Amino acid sequence: MNFTLHQLQVFLKVSETKSITKAAEELFLTQPAVSIQLKNFQDQFDIPLTEVVGRQLYVTDFGQEIAFAAQAIIDQVNAINYKLAAYKGQLSGRLKIASVSTGKYVIPFFLSGFLRGNPQIELKLDVTNKAQVVRSLVDNEIDFALVSILPDKVPVHAVPLMENRLVLVAGRDFQPPLGVSGIEIFQYITLIYRESGSGTRLAMEGFLNDHKVPIKKMLVLTSNEAVKQAVMAGLGCSIMPVIGIKNELKQGDLKVIEVKGLPICTYWNLIYLKSKRLSPVAEAFLSYLDREKNTVIEQNFQ
Incomplete structure (x- = not known):
């Protein structure tokens, strides 16, 4: 053999x-x-x-x-x-992170400087929905998880990274019915949801429930990119994180519909189990974030 x-x-x-x-x-x-x-x-x-x-x-x-x-x-x-x-004095090992799908617009910027400074580190990054991210965390398959809504009933330490704002958006050609504005708009639009288990969907449903908003029509799509394309194509409106649509907003392909109570403001958090024994690489990454987090935000997310 x-x-x-x-x-x-x-x-x-x-x-x-x-x-x-x-x-x-x-x-x-x-x-x-x-x-x-x-x-x-x-x-x-x-x-x-x-x-x-x-x-x-x-x-x-x-x-x-x-x-x-x-x-x-x-x-x-x-x-x-x-x-x-390690014998040569270089930090080495594997860093394992799972991120919710919208986090793909965030986590690379917090990793790039750390990995450039430590080229011997191997990164394993899994981008999936919130339910799978939490499952990987609970099963101790990863060092850290990036989420915008902290999981229930899972004892974790959370490192806040940056604000996550969600707004109601429509395609460039959308025109609200004459005389309709604010929260009433939801009665006249098709609302596009993410799939069950998505952090964006949980935040959206929380807003709708708190404001007792009746939904007449809805679609369900399984990724942030699919929702974005559907909104741009005029299939409906959606509540989406600004971080994932900033280019489309600048180019005018999407536009924000002003509604009282929006934007929804959550926080991107890097979380890890309280019972987790962090590796030297994971400890070094936390130290890097403590030193460089604000610089990363200023350079990439202003």
Whole structure:
């Protein structure tokens, strides 16, 4: 048996994504390159590692055991690299962060300077919805989570980063009915929601419930980008974070509808479990934020 570390990494990514296409994207490889490495790895085993049913790729029970072993090997290789960097006096290790989807407009700016100053650190950043982010935190799969609404019943430490403002927006051609303004506007529009579990949706529903706003028509879409495109296309209006639509507002593709009680103001918080024993890398990142947070905000979010 003569498999390579690269083949282990490719097979592990395929087993995680259940897709050659997605594995290729995340590894920055072409699909043929991933397929070749997967085949070369499979040829060293008499038992199938994967199987395709219909058009869906599945990992066999034996393949799952090999994936578990592959992860252990890769972790050990990473540990060797971290120890070598530490011996040279460099901060090294892995920083694992999960962010709610709108946080993708925020967290990179707080990471870039830290990673430039510590090139031996490996970043794993997962961008998903709030429910999955909290699940990853509770399961101790990550060091930190970026959220705009703190989770209930989960004991966490929170590091406030910056304000998050949500406003009611419409497409450039939207015209409210004659004589209708303020909170009454909700009776005449199709309101576009994010999916259940989204922090933006929770904030929106909180506002609507507090003001006893009746909703006549609604659509549900599964990403901030999908909502933004739908609003620009004139399918309806939505309450959205300014951070994710600032370019569209500047260009006039979206416009803010003034409503009493808006904007909703929450805060982007980097959170971690109170019971979490932070790694040296995680501790260093917190120290970096304490020193540089205000500078990052001034340079990127004014």
